[in-house]
Amino acid sequence: MLDLKLIREHPSLVQEKLNQRGGGYDIAPIAELDRQQKELERTRSQLQTRSNEIGKLVGQKMKSGSKPDDPEILALKTEGNDLKAKLSELEPQEKAIKAQIETLLLTLPNLPSDTTPFGKDETQNVEVRRWGEEYKPTGVNLLPHWEIGEKMGILNPEKGTKVAQSRFVLLVGAGAALERALIQFMLDTQIAAGYLEVLPPFLINSTSLTATGQLPKFAEESFKCAEDDLWLAPTAEVPVTNLYRDEILSADELPIHHCAYTPCFRREAGSYGKDTRGLIRLHQFNKVELVKLVRPETSEQEHEALVQNAEAILQALKLPYRVLELCTGDLGFGAAKCYDLEVWLPSADRYREISSCSNFKDFQARRGNIRFKEPGQKGTQFVHTLNGSGLAVGRTMAAVLENYQQPDGSVRVPDVLQPYLKRETL
Numbered sequence: 001m002l003d004l005k006l007i008r009e010h011p012s013l014v015q016e017k018l019n020q021r022g023g024g025y026d027i028a029p030i031a032e033l034d035r036q037q038k039e040l041e042r043t044r045s046q047l048q049t050r051s052n053e054i055g056k057l058v059g060q061k062m063k064s065g066s067k068p069d070d071p072e073i074l075a076l077k078t079e080g081n082d083l084k085a086k087l088s089e090l091e092p093q094e095k096a097i098k099a100q101i102e103t104l105l106l107t108l109p110n111l112p113s114d115t116t117p118f119g120k121d122e123t124q125n126v127e128v129r130r131w132g133e134e135y136k137p138t139g140v141n142l143l144p145h146w147e148i149g150e151k152m153g154i155l156n157p158e159k160g161t162k163v164a165q166s167r168f169v170l171l172v173g174a175g176a177a178l179e180r181a182l183i184q185f186m187l188d189t190q191i192a193a194g195y196l197e198v199l200p201p202f203l204i205n206s207t208s209l210t211a212t213g214q215l216p217k218f219a220e221e222s223f224k225c226a227e228d229d230l231w232l233a234p235t236a237e238v239p240v241t242n243l244y245r246d247e248i249l250s251a252d253e254l255p256i257h258h259c260a261y262t263p264c265f266r267r268e269a270g271s272y273g274k275d276t277r278g279l280i281r282l283h284q285f286n287k288v289e290l291v292k293l294v295r296p297e298t299s300e301q302e303h304e305a306l307v308q309n310a311e312a313i314l315q316a317l318k319l320p321y322r323v324l325e326l327c328t329g330d331l332g333f334g335a336a337k338c339y340d341l342e343v344w345l346p347s348a349d350r351y352r353e354i355s356s357c358s359n360f361k362d363f364q365a366r367r368g369n370i371r372f373k374e375p376g377q378k379g380t381q382f383v384h385t386l387n388g389s390g391l392a393v394g395r396t397m398a399a400v401l402e403n404y405q406q407p408d409g410s411v412r413v414p415d416v417l418q419p420y421l422k423r424e425t426l
């Protein structure tokens with residue numbers, strides 16, 4: 001959530017930053033409601049001051065001998081009652097306007113960081129670096145991962161559709177084992193890097209989704225339990241960040257680094273016809289997520305370190321990838337700055353997203369009221385939150401199957417996964 005004070009004091013700057021995103025965001029309605037609310041607040045303050053004065057005057061005159069039915073006393077009491085009636089009318093008006101402001105603020109995205117490159121859409125993202133060119137497989141007739149998996153009998157989309165619907169898959173035998181090995185390897189790697197593992201609930205309430213920015217904007221992307229205020233988690237970012245919602249942390253507790261495995265559930269609304277085969281775009285997929293809560297002055301360095309933690313998985317698996325810095329027009333709703341990691345899929349002869357690492361600054365913390373306090377100081381500050389995939393497991397499996405496929409139809413197991421799978425080939 002954006003800071004209302006920032007909108008009030010620097011409206012042109014805020015509007016300019018929002019314009020960089022595109023989407024036609026307008027702060028004018030919020031500014032007008034804020035003006036009305038401030039005017040009501042001034043009026044209420046003036047009326048309350050006069051009401052207090054009348055109360056004191058009546059008390060003083062009664063002490064000096066005036067009787068309750070004296071005309072002057074009656075006039076003061078009448079004025080006082082009128083003021084109380086007006087005050088009782090103003091209170092709900094103020095609450096209504098504050099609620100309107102809150103609703104509108106929830107629809108505004110985060111402001112791009114000053115270091116985020118300007119651009120209109122994904123075509124203007126900036127490539128930062130590439131890694132692992134020497135590991136790209138060579139040869140002809142390289143198969144897509146779904147054909148590899150189906151031929152080996154480890155990937156069965158038909159059974160997944162049978163028990164659920166399209167965009168669900170069944171992993172069998174070595175496929176299930178590979179998925180499990182990737183999850184464990186990712187967790188082990190991030191725990192060794194200093195992250196504390198948590199296993200959060202997979203069902204989350206609306207307040208949690210609102211705090212991290214999925215609601216109200218992305219309601220159609222999420223699965224909701226019809227009879228409960230519960231949603232299937234679209235990413236572990238939501239439950240893990242919300243572990244600290246409405247809390248005031250001690251500065252000594254920061255930074256907080258968590259890693260978490262969860263299944264993730266997304267409707268993939270608007271993706272009809274895209275990636276209908278394989279493991280790239282599913283309604284249910286596994287992911288290991290990295291979440292950080294940090295001091296504001298360290299969030300940029302923490303962001304770069306987060307990206308390196310995600311890259312470490314790809315490097316250990318020897319999967320070629322590139323890092324993109326997203327431009328203003330392609331930023332996610334809550335991100336101020338974001339890097340995408342894209343892994344090489346040889347069958348498509350292109351890189352595909354496998355991790356998105358975002359710095360939200362205080363955007364989520366304001367929505368979730370997550371603050372910290374320095375020892376000896378009265379005030380509190382909002383933390384900065386960051387998260388990134390470390391990694392999307394299904395997409396990692398797809399990359400392993402394609403980049404490690406052998407001429408005889410088998411798939412070589414990456415060296416770092418062999419201790420988990422106890423085998424060299426699938």
